[in-house]
Amino acid sequence: MVVVKQIEAKDTYEIRKKELRKNMDLSSQFSGDFDEDTFHLGLYQNEKLISIVSFMKTNNKMLTGEQYQLRGMATLVDFQGKGYGKMLVSKAEKILKKKNINLVWCNARVVALNFYKKQGFQVIGKVFDIPQIGGHYVMFKEI
Numbered sequence: 001m002v003v004v005k006q007i008e009a010k011d012t013y014e015i016r017k018k019e020l021r022k023n024m025d026l027s028s029q030f031s032g033d034f035d036e037d038t039f040h041l042g043l044y045q046n047e048k049l050i051s052i053v054s055f056m057k058t059n060n061k062m063l064t065g066e067q068y069q070l071r072g073m074a075t076l077v078d079f080q081g082k083g084y085g086k087m088l089v090s091k092a093e094k095i096l097k098k099k100n101i102n103l104v105w106c107n108a109r110v111v112a113l114n115f116y117k118k119q120g121f122q123v124i125g126k127v128f129d130i131p132q133i134g135g136h137y138v139m140f141k142e143i
């Protein structure tokens, strides 16, 4: 059985480490993890946490509107490509709309660009580097 629910910041750390921070000297805790407006979603399959994403109330200067930033999107490697990431983004959009948010943006890894495009995000600006992680684009979606 697959269930999507809100989780605590600390619940995300293991998957962040495995899928987003592998062999990197970077913390699995993000600034903003415990901010009042931040929320984290987890997708569980048979009570095992498989896929995570976090949302923080951060504005990007290139964009306008009531914004939230998507961060720390990851699905355990053995479970990628099964539609779980898509389910999390879709659930998050419902939550964000209830908060009167009309724009979601993220710093998308170049390797994940097409995942976000499939969820309706578009690129703004030029590619930029995040040390240790690599090339990223700002992507956004009006919701």
Ligand SMILES: CC(C)(COP(=O)(O)OP(=O)(O)OC[C@H]1O[C@@H](n2cnc3c(N)ncnc32)[C@H](O)[C@@H]1OP(=O)(O)O)[C@@H](O)C(=O)NCCC(=O)NCCS
Binding pocket: 019, 020, 051, 072, 073, 074, 075, 076, 079, 080, 081, 082, 083, 084, 085, 086, 087, 107, 108, 109, 111, 112, 113, 114, 115, 118
């Ligand atoms: C990117 C990631 C989160 C996607 O999660 P996922 O659960 O595998 O995604 P889904 O199965 O819901 O994929 C939804 C759609 O996007 C496509 N897709 C997923 N990852 C993709 C990728 N890296 N490149 C291109 N398309 C991708 C899927 O094929 C699927 O297409 P469909 O709707 O036509 O069937 C996952 O691959 C991951 O954790 N990657 C490693 C960490 C990472 O790079 N995170 C992003 C940081 S910005």
